[in-house]
Amino acid sequence: MNAYNLLAGIDLRQDAYLGALLIASLLFLLGLRGLSHSETARRGMKLAAAGMFIAVVGTLLDKRIVSYEWIIGGLIVGTVIGVPMGQWIPMTKMPERIALSHAFGGLAVALVGVAEYTNHYMHLGHFDTGALSLEVVLGAMTFTGSLMAFGKLMGVLPGRPQTFPGQNAVNLTFLGGALAILLFLTARPEQQMFFYILLSVGLLLGILGVVRIGGADMPVVICLLNSYAGLAAAATGFALYNPVLIVCGALDGGSGLILALIMSRAMNRSFKNVVFGAFGARLLVDPVATGAGGTVHEGTSEDAAELLKLAGSVIVVPGYGMAVAQAQHAVRDLADLLENAGTSVRYAIHPVAGRMPGHMNVLLAEANVSYDQLFELEAINDEFQRTDVSIVVGANDVVNPAAKNTPGSPIFGMPILNVDQSKAVIVLKRSMRPGFAGVENELFVQPNAMMVFGDAKKTLAEMAAALKKEG
Amino acid sequence: MECENFIILLYIFVLAIFAGYQVISKVPQLLHTPLMAFTNAISGISLVASLIIAGEGRNTISSILGAVAVAAATINVVGGFLITDRMLRMFKKKERAKA
Numbered sequence: 001m002n003a004y005n006l007l008a009g010i011d012l013r014q015d016a017y018l019g020a021l022l023i024a025s026l027l028f029l030l031g032l033r034g035l036s037h038s039e040t041a042r043r044g045m046k047l048a049a050a051g052m053f054i055a056v057v058g059t060l061l062d063k064r065i066v067s068y069e070w071i072i073g074g075l076i077v078g079t080v081i082g083v084p085m086g087q088w089i090p091m092t093k094m095p096e097r098i099a100l101s102h103a104f105g106g107l108a109v110a111l112v113g114v115a116e117y118t119n120h121y122m123h124l125g126h127f128d129t130g131a132l133s134l135e136v137v138l139g140a141m142t143f144t145g146s147l148m149a150f151g152k153l154m155g156v157l158p159g160r161p162q163t164f165p166g167q168n169a170v171n172l173t174f175l176g177g178a179l180a181i182l183l184f185l186t187a188r189p190e191q192q193m194f195f196y197i198l199l200s201v202g203l204l205l206g207i208l209g210v211v212r213i214g215g216a217d218m219p220v221v222i223c224l225l226n227s228y229a230g231l232a233a234a235a236t237g238f239a240l241y242n243p244v245l246i247v248c249g250a251l252d253g254g255s256g257l258i259l260a261l262i263m264s265r266a267m268n269r270s271f272k273n274v275v276f277g278a279f280g281a282r283l284l285v286d287p288v289a290t291g292a293g294g295t296v297h298e299g300t301s302e303d304a305a306e307l308l309k310l311a312g313s314v315i316v317v318p319g320y321g322m323a324v325a326q327a328q329h330a331v332r333d334l335a336d337l338l339e340n341a342g343t344s345v346r347y348a349i350h351p352v353a354g355r356m357p358g359h360m361n362v363l364l365a366e367a368n369v370s371y372d373q374l375f376e377l378e379a380i381n382d383e384f385q386r387t388d389v390s391i392v393v394g395a396n397d398v399v400n401p402a403a404k405n406t407p408g409s410p411i412f413g414m415p416i417l418n419v420d421q422s423k424a425v426i427v428l429k430r431s432m433r434p435g436f437a438g439v440e441n442e443l444f445v446q447p448n449a450m451m452v453f454g455d456a457k458k459t460l461a462e463m464a465a466a467l468k469k470e471g
Numbered sequence: 472m473e474c475e476n477f478i479i480l481l482y483i484f485v486l487a488i489f490a491g492y493q494v495i496s497k498v499p500q501l502l503h504t505p506l507m508a509f510t511n512a513i514s515g516i517s518l519v520a521s522l523i524i525a526g527e528g529r530n531t532i533s534s535i536l537g538a539v540a541v542a543a544a545t546i547n548v549v550g551g552f553l554i555t556d557r558m559l560r561m562f563k564k565k566e567r568a569k570a
Contacts, residue, residue, distance in 0.1 A: 073541075074521070087553055108543040251513065
C-alpha cells in the first residue's frame with residue numbers, strides 16, 4: 001500500500017504534507033460557512049479555492065511522485081475542458097452542467113480505485129480492500145448514473161421514467177449482489193476477478209437506478225448523485241489514508257444528502273418513493289376524478305396587461321417553463337415596468353421549482369433581480385391572500401390546489417404555493433398539457449384564473465409592450 | 472496497524488460529517504445551486520489522489536488511468552470554482568429605482 005502510515009514516527013516532509021492537508025480541510029469548512037450569507041459567499045469560495053491550491057501543491061511536492069509528464073498532460077486537458085464548462089455554460093443549462101460534473105467526479109474516483117487495486121491487490125489489507133471496493137462501486141455508479149441524468153436533462157434520452165416489470169426486483173438483486181461481492185472482497189482481497197465484476201455491477205447500477213427517474217424528480221436525483229460522489233471520495237480517503245479526501249467527501253456527501261432530503265420533503269415524498277416509485281409513469285388518473293374539468297378562461301397578453309395595470313401588488317411564481325423559455329430577462333423587464341408604476345413585485349420560489357435546488361434563484365439573479373425580492377415558500381405563502389395578481393410563469397404542479405383539496409391526487413400533501421388565494425391569477429403556459437406529475441391542475445379552471453397560452457418569453461414581452469403603450 | 476488507522480480515519484469522517492451538517496444546513500435555499508457547484512468543486516479534491524497515481528511511474532496503464540483521473544478532477548476544480556464565482560457575482564441586492 002503506497003499510503004502513509006498515520007502512526008509512523010516523525011518525518012518532517014510527511015508532517016508538512018499532512019499539515020497542508022489539514023489547512024486545506026479547514027479552509028474548505030470555512031468556505032462552506034461563507035455560503036450561509038450571500039454577502040460572504042464569494043469570500044468563502046475564495047478561501048476554498050486557496051485550500052484546494054494548498055492541497056494540490058502539497059501533493060505535488062510529495063516524494064512518491066517521480067515523474068510529471070502524465071500529471072501535466074492531465075492538468076492541461078482538465079483545464080482546457082474545465083474553463084469553458086465554468087465560464088460559458090448558460091445559467092439555464094445549470095442542471096445539465098452539474099449532472100455532467102458529478103459524472104467526472106465519479107469517473108476520477110473510480111479510476112483511482114481501479115489503479116490502486118490493480119497495483120497492490122497482492123498485499124492489500126482487509127479494510128483497505130473494503131474501502132477501495134466501496135470507492136469503485138460508488139464511483140462507477142455515480143459516473144453512469146450522472147451520465148443518464150445528463151442525457152435525460154439534455155433530452156437525448158427520454159425524460160419519462162422507463163419502467164419494465166420486475167424492475168425493483170432486478171435492481172435490488174444487483175444491489176444485493178454488489179454488497180455480497182464487496183464483503184467477499186474484504187475477506188479475500190486477492191480475488192481480482194471479483195473486483196472487476198464489482199466495477200461492472202457499479203456501472204450497471206447507475207444506469208438502472210436513473211433510467212426509471214422522471215424529469216420532476218431530477219432535483220432529488222441530482223442531489224443523491226452529488227452525495228454518492230462525495231461518499232466515493234470519502235471511501236478513497238479511507239483506502240489511501242488521506243484525511244483531506246475524507247473531509248471533502250464527508251462535506252460533499254453530507255451536502256448532497258441534506259439537499260435531497262429538503263427536496264423530497266418539498267414534494268411530500270420519501271426517498272424510497274422517489275427511487276422506487278417512478279412517479280410520472282403510473283399516472284393514469286382520471287382528470288374528472290381529480291375534481292378538475294371546467295371552463296378555462298383564456299386571455300390575451302393585452303388582457304393580462306390590463307389586469308396588471310390595476311394591481312397594487314404582484315407575486316411572480318416561476319417554474320421549469322421559465323427556464324425552458326429562457327424567460328427570466330423578460331420577467332425582469334415586466335417587473336421593472338410594474339415597479340416604476342408603483343406596483344410591488346415579489347417572487348415566490350418553490351423548493352422544487354425547476355430541475356435542481358435553487359435553479360430559479362440563479363436564473364432570476366442572472367436577470368439582475370435583487371435577491372431580497374426572492375422569497376421561499378414559508379416566507380411568502382400567507383401573502384398570496386393579500387395579493388392582487390399572481391403571475392405563474394411555467395410552473396404547474398407546485399401551484400396545484402389539488403395538493404391541498406383532493407385526497408386521491410398523486411400530489412396530495414405536497415406543500416404548494418397558495419397562488420389560488422390571490423385575487424387574480426395570470427398563468428403563462430405553452431398549452432393545457434398537464435405538468436410533470438400528469439395531474440390536471442384545478443387552478444387553471446378557477447374563476448379568478450386567466451390562461452395566456454404561448455411561449456412565455458414572447459407573452460411577457462407582449463405584456464410589457466401593452467403596459468408601456470398605455471402607461 | 473491497519474485497524475488503528477481505520478479508527479483514526481473514522482474519527483475524522485464522523486467529525487467532518489457533523490461539522491458539515493452544522494454549516495450546510497445554514498445555507499439558504501437562495502444559494503442552493505451555488506452550494507452544489509461549490510461542493511462539486513471541492514469534490515475535485517480527488518485530484519490529490521489522482522496526481523500521485525499519475526506521477527508515481529509504476530506502469531503505463533496505471534499512469535494513463537491516473538492522467539485521465541487528473542483530467543476529470545481538474546475539470547471539476549477549475550470549472551466548479553469558475554462557475555460558482557460566476558453565480559455568486561450575480562446574487563446582488565440592488566438599489567431599487569424609486570417609483
